[in-house]
Amino acid sequence: MRGAITTEVTQAMNEQPPNNPLVPDVDEDLVVDLTDAHQGGVSVPTGVAAQPSTAPEDSPQEPHWAPPSVRNRMCLVLDTDDMVQAERSALALMPYFGVVKVGLELFSATGPNAIANLTDFGFDVFCDLKLHDIPTTVGRAARVLGGLGATFLTLHAHGGVDMMRAGVEGLAEGAANAGQTAPKALAVTVLTSDDTALDHVAPERMRWAMEAGCGGLVLAASDLHDAFTLAPRMTRVVPGIRQAGTETHDQARAATPGDAIRAGADLLVIGRAVTHADDPEAAAASIADEVSRALA
Ligand SMILES: O=c1ccn([C@@H]2O[C@H](COP(=O)(O)O)[C@@H](O)[C@H]2O)c(=O)[nH]1
DSSP states (O other): OHHHHHHHHHHHHHTOOTTOTTSOOOOTTOOOBGGGOSTTSOBOOSSOOOOOSSOOTTSOOOOOOOOHHHHTTEEEEOOOSOHHHHHHHHHHTTTTOSEEEEOHHHHHHHTTHHHHHHHHTTOEEEEEEEEOSOHHHHHHHHHHHTTSOOSEEEEEGGGHHHHHHHHHHHHHHHHHHHTOOOOEEEEEOSOTTOOOSOTTHHHHHHHHHHHHTOSEEEOOGGGHHHHHHHOTTSEEEEOOBOOTTSOOTTOTTOBOHHHHHHTTOSEEEEOHHHHTSSSHHHHHHHHHHHHHHHHO
8 A cells, every 4th residue: 555655656756846845845854655644645744655756667658747727726526535546646636626625525624734735745725614603613623723734714705794704813813823824815716516506696705705805705606797897806716617528417507617717716616526537547638738727
């Protein structure tokens, strides 16, 4: 088992582009050791696995890294209860994804270790817990979560201005206590699985998110136009991404990667379109190519 993960890390890291700020320096003495796994994950103390400076001649064709302009717009959804599986997917798809998402399932299974392990690999971590409770409870939870090293954290905008403000303040306080940069608070406006909300709901929640001090919005691609008008400076994060003609599962308001980027998405949240594909690397490469063409 140790060899399997080490090979995956080595393959992923061999493909790192020069001066990639997301990839930590490699210490040749470091190896990934599954026997060191904690909370089911792979322990990587301060860097990533040792690797040869050149790939062996008989190694299979390696994927090319997507350019930063594409990779930084692609967030891989790690919806699993298995930390080893999550890390394996993240590392295999590292050439295409600069951000990985820890949602309710993985966080419930592993807790904060999921964030620590994935940031150690050099990913930006999107912690998607959609906090939604009374303001005091959200503020206190956010204070804990703010110190964990995530780059983004979600609050449910349905909770209102006071709740989101408590979340934003809690994140800032927790980050300051831990000597970290605060995660950007993202307000989930209307879920992409929901196509029943009345027209005024998403714009109203965007205004609430702005008033509360959130830094970004999670929204369907079809709501991007309103976001540009009402909250032009907020980061726009779009889930429900599917390539044309593919299964949309429970996403009632899905969009293609190209359409979402052309409509102004900053970050695409990509799950089953890749993780349930017969060939996840080929699916990721195809989506990265579509994003690249949409940006051109
Ligand atoms: O409105 C929302 C907010 C969050 N999500 C999350 O994104 C992923 C989507 O996964 P897919 O497999 O690409 O459908 C999932 O973790 C959701 O919890 C969302 O879909 N819509």
